[in-house]
Amino acid sequence: MAKQIDILGVNVDVVTMAEAVERVESYMDERAGVMVATANAEMIMRATHDAELMRILNNAALVVPDGAGTVWAAHHLGCDMPERVAGYDLAQLLMARAPQKHRRIFFFGSAPGVADKAKEKAERLYPGIEIVGTRNGFFKPEDEPDIVAAIKAAKPDLLLVALGVPKQEKWLAKYMKELGVPVAIGVGGTFDVMAGVMKRAPLWMQKAKLEWLFRGMMQPKRAGRLMALPKFVLKVHASRK
Numbered sequence: 001m002a003k004q005i006d007i008l009g010v011n012v013d014v015v016t017m018a019e020a021v022e023r024v025e026s027y028m029d030e031r032a033g034v035m036v037a038t039a040n041a042e043m044i045m046r047a048t049h050d051a052e053l054m055r056i057l058n059n060a061a062l063v064v065p066d067g068a069g070t071v072w073a074a075h076h077l078g079c080d081m082p083e084r085v086a087g088y089d090l091a092q093l094l095m096a097r098a099p100q101k102h103r104r105i106f107f108f109g110s111a112p113g114v115a116d117k118a119k120e121k122a123e124r125l126y127p128g129i130e131i132v133g134t135r136n137g138f139f140k141p142e143d144e145p146d147i148v149a150a151i152k153a154a155k156p157d158l159l160l161v162a163l164g165v166p167k168q169e170k171w172l173a174k175y176m177k178e179l180g181v182p183v184a185i186g187v188g189g190t191f192d193v194m195a196g197v198m199k200r201a202p203l204w205m206q207k208a209k210l211e212w213l214f215r216g217m218m219q220p221k222r223a224g225r226l227m228a229l230p231k232f233v234l235k236v237h238a239s240r241k
């Protein structure tokens with residue numbers, strides 16, 4: 001049984017980046033039909049008052065520790081969490097291996113044009129990569145059958161979904177069976193960063209575990225969401241037995 005740590009009710013897997021990549025690779029080999037979630041502090045906080053999200057996360061095949069907050073919480077709860085496994089980095093490593101492994105990848109989500117730009121970027125970065133389809137993430141409920149049909153027809157091995165939290169997790173939970181894809185991962189702002197619409201924190205800030213602060217600064221609408229972090233810290237501390 002894989003090792004997990006319960007952080008405010010969310011069972012987060014104790015994995016390194018290399019192990020997370022291997023787990024996803026094996027789900028593709030087995031054509032498992034599973035979801036992978038990337039849990040940062042904000043997502044975990046949301047799950048504490050969103051029972052549906054909590055249930056989805058705890059049914060995911062793999063929940064990686066995305067973000068300094070999640071790694072801190074694991075350590076604070078006495079778990080030897082090896083490192084942060086950011087969704088963006090996980091997606092890049094999987095894409096880097098895709099050409100050699102002949103993996104087919106579908107990009108679903110973000111504003112119109114962004115997934116296409118991210119596809120061009122992926123094709124430049126990872127020559128030979130097969131991005132077998134893209135679809136923007138702004139749609140009406142009546143468009144969903146067509147989106148599902150387009151993804152099914154493209155037969156991806158890996159589906160990356162960027163609709164934001166918790167929309168991407170809920171959408172996937174609803175359609176996972178029907179889609180028949182071996183693995184799907186909710187990747188938040190990944191296509192925005194790849195397309196150059198949004199910047200990632202400079203490396204020094206990532207290393208200083210300050211990426212959350214950078215994101216809050218770059219997107220003032222997110223600044224309010226930063227308040228989730230001190231609340232998260234207090235809640236995790238209070239939950240310590």
Ligand code: UDP
Binds near residue numbers: 110136187
């Ligand atoms: N997004 C989308 N459809 C929506 C809402 C958001 O495709 O209905 C996209 C948005 O354009 C962005 C991504 O979801 O590319 C992630 O958004 P955000 O950074 O707000 O999400 P989070 O950090 O919560 O994952």
